[in-house]
Amino acid sequence: MDFELSEDTQQMQRTLRQFMQRELLPRLGDYERLVHRGEYPSAVIEPLKARARAAGLWNLFLPGLREDEPGTRLSNLAYAPLAEIMGRVPWASEVFNCNAPDTGNMELLHLFATAAQRERWLVPLLDGRIRSCFSMTEPDVASADATNIATTIRREGGHYVINGRKWFTTGAAHPQCRLAVVMGVTDESSLAPRHGRHSMVLVPLDTPGVRVVRNVPVMNHLAPDGHCEITYTDVRVPVANLLGRENEGFALAQARLGPGRVHHCMRAIGQCELAIELMAERALTRRAFGRHLADFANVQDWIAHSRVEVDQARLLVLQAAWKMDRFGNKAAHVDVSAIKLVAAQLHVRVLDRAMQVFGAMGLTPDTPLAELWSTGRAMRFFDGPDEVHLRAVAKAELARSRETLGSTAVYYRNPQDRD
Known part of the structure; x- marks a missing residue:
């Protein structure tokens, strides 16, 4: 087991530390003032994102990137120390397009998206032009056992119809959030295997029937990008919005x-x-x-x-x-x-x-x-x-x-x- 990193990777760590010190830390006060006023601090983050990308500190998290995708091709082991450096400031990872839940969603799209899904959602996410959220946890069931998830995704002709209530959907309050990855039940049969009943569907946040109810405070702290409660009421999306295969969520x-x-x-x-x-x-x-x-x-x-x-x-x-x-x-x-x-x-x-x-x-x-x-x-x-x-x-x-x-x-x- 060898944790030694290449000189290039160590240099990237030094570059990231310098960027944090010179560019990001001086903006902490500006960020806090905007958040205190109830504004999303895009005026702070967007210019920093442009500088980070110019410095080569962009999409560091995703190993095995295709040649036509923007980013730095790092292993999980090489990326881990970079995540530690970014972690010192809770919002820093967004500056480098390495923020949750977008990282996980980009990994999903990278692995399972169709060509059309990739073009519509993955490309703008990799470019940092939009944000996304992951809608899985529900308030009405014990979501520690994810097989309890009760949101239904029923097929009607060429569409899926989604009904359910989610919360702690991180990122849904971000002004650039455009996509929710929703997990729900597609096979309601009592004979279906416990882990073979659910699917993931890509839902644009502006789809009729999607309602962001509230940004839920965590320990009385309100995250500016949100940990949101969302209801899905007769939300209709094309069958082409299925991510991966049905019942393999x-x-x-x-x-x-x-x-x-x-x-x-x-x-x-x-x-x-x-x-x-x-x-x-x-x-x-x-x-x-x-x-x-x-x-x-x-x-x-x-x-x-x-x-x-x-x-x-x-x-x-x-x-x-x-x-x-x-x-x-x-x-x-x-x-x-x-x-x-x-x-x-x-x-x-x-x-x-x-x-x-x-x-x-x-x-x-x-x-x-x-x-x-x-x-x-x-x-x-x-x-x-x-x-x-x-x-x-x-x-x-x-x-x-x-x-x-x-x-x-x-x-x-x-x-x-x-x-």
């Missing part, structure tokens, strides 16, 4: 989730690194009870635990990315569950420690910590809650043990041997 979802979880986890690690830096600097400069906070053993423990836990998590994510590159997404599915579980819980712990070091200030918008903590807490749900990933890892471990059942008997001690 779960297979498509798995193809989408693997790389996306690597991206999420590395962005989370980037935010943990920022939290450690802020925590250490605060501890060195803040005094209480006649000493700097850094002189207290418990604060030193928080910093030390954070450092070793972040480094451990990073290695685990890189291992998953390496396995995906070498053996394919399917071979790494347990590793992907493991990193999602570890990174989400780590994120909350590290941000909580940093907030504690900052005291009451850590709860305010005067530092990025409170917003980043809310992102980490949400991460324990999106792309599957912790419990789902724990179950996946446990099932794999138990299956491995069944294959060698009894092999540990030699390690047991017979009391008669002690006589």
Whole structure:
């Protein structure tokens, strides 16, 4: 297992860090002011997107790009450290056209789109001219078990008719969002296999019957691009809008989730690194009870635990990315569950420690910590809650043990041997 990166890839990391430092960080205040006024900060993001593309920092996330598609052809392992660098600023990935959920949707279209779908949706997404959303989670069922999804996609002649209610559809409030990838039931037969009933359909957001009901706040934070509740009422789209094959929606979802979880986890690690830096600097400069906070053993423990836990998590994510590159997404599915579980819980712990070091200030918008903590807490749900990933890892471990059942008997001690 080799995590060494080429000189070209290391140079790209240096270029990205310089771009973040020189171009993006000076615009943080402008971004926040626009968001505070209730505006989407396009005036900040769009000029930065143009500069990022000119610098070659564009569509970094998608391995195996065709020669006619814009972007940099990086493996999952090579992209992972770039996601960590971008993760330090929650909105930075949009500047480089590497933002969720568009990355996952572009991967889906890249793998499964027809020529017409590619031309209408993938090309403008790769160019950064439009945004998209992924409409899967529902408020009326336990979506941790995605087979519960109840939105119906019924065929009527040359059209599909969609009825259902979704929420936490990230990106739907973005002013450039034009497309929803909707997952629903296409085979309502009780005899249909649990994972062979659902399909994905491409739905333009301006289709009659599509209604963005609200942008749902997460931990009382309202994302400018939205985590939206959407209703689909007798929404009609052509059969040609089916993505992939009918009733194979779960297979498509798995193809989408693997790389996306690597991206999420590395962005989370980037935010943990920022939290450690802020925590250490605060501890060195803040005094209480006649000493700097850094002189207290418990604060030193928080910093030390954070450092070793972040480094451990990073290695685990890189291992998953390496396995995906070498053996394919399917071979790494347990590793992907493991990193999602570890990174989400780590994120909350590290941000909580940093907030504690900052005291009451850590709860305010005067530092990025409170917003980043809310992102980490949400991460324990999106792309599957912790419990789902724990179950996946446990099932794999138990299956491995069944294959060698009894092999540990030699390690047991017979009391008669002690006589």
